[in-house]
Amino acid sequence: MRATIKDVAKLAGVSVASISRYLNNKGYISDVTKEKIKQAIHELNYQPNEVARALFKRQTKTIGVIIPNIRIYFFAELVNYIEYFASKIGFRIMLCNTDYSSEREKEYLEMLKNHQIDGIILASHTLPVEKYKSLQLPVVSIDRYLDDTIPLITSDNELGGKLAAEKLYQSGCRKVGYFGLMNDKQNVTTIRYESFKKYCDEFGLEVIAEQPEYKKDINGQKHSDLELVRNYLASHKKLEGLFTVDPLALAAIRVCQENGVKIPTDFQIIGYDDLAFAEMTFPSITTIKQPISQQAEHAISKLLQLMNGEEVPSRTILPVELIERESTINI
Amino acid sequence: MRATIKDVAKLAGVSVASISRYLNNKGYISDVTKEKIKQAIHELNYQPNEVARALFKRQTKTIGVIIPNIRIYFFAELVNYIEYFASKIGFRIMLCNTDYSSEREKEYLEMLKNHQIDGIILASHTLPVEKYKSLQLPVVSIDRYLDDTIPLITSDNELGGKLAAEKLYQSGCRKVGYFGLMNDKQNVTTIRYESFKKYCDEFGLEVIAEQPEYKKDINGQKHSDLELVRNYLASHKKLEGLFTVDPLALAAIRVCQENGVKIPTDFQIIGYDDLAFAEMTFPSITTIKQPISQQAEHAISKLLQLMNGEEVPSRTILPVELIERESTINI
Structure with a gap:
């Protein structure tokens, strides 16, 4: 017994x-x-x-999940898995869209505090790490590096950047674009970009990198992905390939087709994430697959360990892989 | 004073x-x-x-939102707006993915009850209405008809079906497909189908209707939208057009392109919802736009009224409109 x-x-x-x-x-x-x-x-x-x-006397079996916006398909998939693994251990999730606004983030932290939740999964933040520490709650972060006291669950963005550079080089590109985040030191996407750039430099592959400027309002507004990509590609007509994220890859496919640019013969595209639609476009999207389900599973299990006062590794880095589809020349 | x-x-x-x-x-x-x-x-x-x-001594300022799955893009957009309007009045949302499983739905209801939430927004259900009534909580339903005591927020699916039939007829189709839900009496999609069928019959437009059979498992599994649409279109080669939902329209575009079928000259497609990607595909998707943001706003305001003991109309039906894009011949 x-x-x-x-x-x-x-x-x-x-x-x-x-x-x-x-x-x-x-x-x-x-x-x-x-x-x-x-x-x-x-x-x-x-x-x-x-x-x-x-x-846990006051345990509410509730986890706050802070993301920028559930309309962004990556977060829809991530939250789906977070919810799935949370519910498997009897926890619910409180969904908090911050829309990248510090105001909304602050309001949410206040609410979550009052609500006596048991922990937080952070996949977006603008507030300083001290704000999170002062909550005295277990916090794990997905893809955002805060500091070594807050466990980070991420995928191997360094490898992701390398795989994309290698693939574009091997497929014959000599001048390529990067369209994505690159300036936010706390966001692992920056690691991805830096690795991509480093390997492109090594291979002698010229890179024209730019960061999309998103508008911040959400209510009723469509994402302007299409417009952003259209402008970017119009300003850089000599590119032979592009490394970006899946939703922008979808937009890039359309912009190429609008202009009669043939994929993959004239222009190659590599996305990131392997979201559900990536295999459904025509051409389908070659992409770096992140293990979104595993990221969610680790976030939940690490959070549970923190709740139980156990030690948790400060970084958990999960593997990524290149999925070759029709938007690149595959040898 | x-x-x-x-x-x-x-x-x-x-x-x-x-x-x-x-x-x-x-x-x-x-x-x-x-x-x-x-x-x-x-x-x-x-x-x-x-x-x-x-x-309300025990008010937790929390709303349970029951959906099938946040990975389904319609629900990602809907939940985004629900969260937005809820947060505007100081409420949070508890996200509950049921994956169409009665077991998970039952577990969630039990949890929500214990958690003392203030109300429920229901956008998916398999359990009988009595289960919801026995919670003695304010409940509003989106797109699911339970009974007249549970306020329904929906869009004009009858008009949606009619607009699609009219459009396909006017664009020259004489034999069209319908690929979507049609047998669930509580789901308003059935109203949409019945209206589409009725108007097609009136116009002398032949309809081959079929319901996609989704698999129920979610973890790690991709939606099999592409496979479903491929099989459907392969079995019905004489179709000149298709009325479906946006994600299946995306898949249908790919299947046509795989087979060298030209859109819209050889085959026309109308989706439903006007999700964010509908304008980004090539060709972009002609679709019936649901006012998703308004549906969310009404769901929150009606729920608040119920919490305050006010009367709420048993049905709120919001307008829809046809958005003409490149997947149909637009005269």
Whole structure:
């Protein structure tokens, strides 16, 4: 029969409340008591995680998920998996779209605090890391580097950038575009860009990089992806290929077709993420596949570990792979 | 100066708690007391709604949003707007993906109940309406007809079906396909289909209708939209046009292009929803635009009215419009 919390309390000679404090890492417990509890847990081969969970008096089984906007297909897929893995362990998610606004982010943090949620998954932020630390809540971050105390779950953007550079070079391009984020040091997309640039330089592949300037309003406004890509490609007519993200790749395919530019013979495109629509366009989109489902699964499991007072690696970097489809010349 | 809750209590000669019970419709109050409170509220020209809100002791300012899956782009856009309008009035949303599983839906209802949420927006359900009624919570439904006690927010699917039939007929089609839901009496998509069929019959337009059979598993699995559409179109080679939803229209465009079928000269396509990508494909998708933002706004405002004990119309039907793009012949 498995040991209960009472068995541990009895063996350690302390109250159940002390063990609760110990497991939840809340309130004062002397070092001597800590040692006794540790020993008792060990001797009884006790499962402190489950106990810790059961003991969380104020646990609301709710996780706040902070993203820029659920209309962005990457986040729709990510949140789908976060919700899936959260519900598997009996947690719900509170969806918070910040629209990149510090105001909205601040309001949400205030709300989440009042709501006594159990933890936060952060996939967008504009506020300084101190704001998150001051919440004294378990926080994990997806694709945003805050500091080493907040565990980061991401995919191998360095490899992603390298794979794209290699692919475009091997497919015969000598002058290519990069259209995506590149200036935000906390966003792993910048690592992707820097790696892409570095390998392009190595291969002697010229890169014209630009960052799309999104409008911030959301209500009723369409994404202006198409317009952004149209302007970018119109200003750089000598490009032979493009590295971007899947939604902008979709727009780039349309812009090429509008102008009679043949894909992949005249122009090659590599996206990022492998979103659901990437195989449905014509030509279908060659892309760097991120393991979105695994990112979500790790975010949930790491958050749970933090809730249980366990140590969590400061970075979890998941593998990516090149998916060759029709928007590149595949040898 | 506006009357306060205390003024009402004083005038009615009852406790503030009684008025709270009255306004929240919770706990026992005798008919005599009810009458006194009613009179006092009337005499003081009291604003019971705001008071009711302030008095909700247990209000969590949380709305449960039940959808099949946030990866389905329509729901990503809908939830984006629900979140937006909810946050404007200080509410958060709890996202619940049911994946069309009664089990998951049941688990969620149980969770939502325990969590003391303030209301539910239902955009998918498999459980009988009684389950929702037994929660004794304000519920509004989007695009799903449960019964007349649960307010339905929808768009004019009858007009949508008619517009599509008219458009395909006027563009010269004489044999068209319908690929979408058609058998679920509670889903307004069935109204859309029935209207489409009715007008096609009227115009002498032959319709080959079929319902896509989705697989239910979600984890790691891609939508099989492409495969479904490929099979459907392969079995019905004589079609001159198709009425479906935007994501399947995207797949249909690819399938036509794979087979060298020219759009719109050889084959015309009309989607539904006007999702963000509909203008980005090549050809771009002619579609029936649903006012998704308005549907979300009405769902939130109607839910708030229910929370405040106000009357709400049993149906709110918002307008739709035909957006002519490149996948049809536009005269």
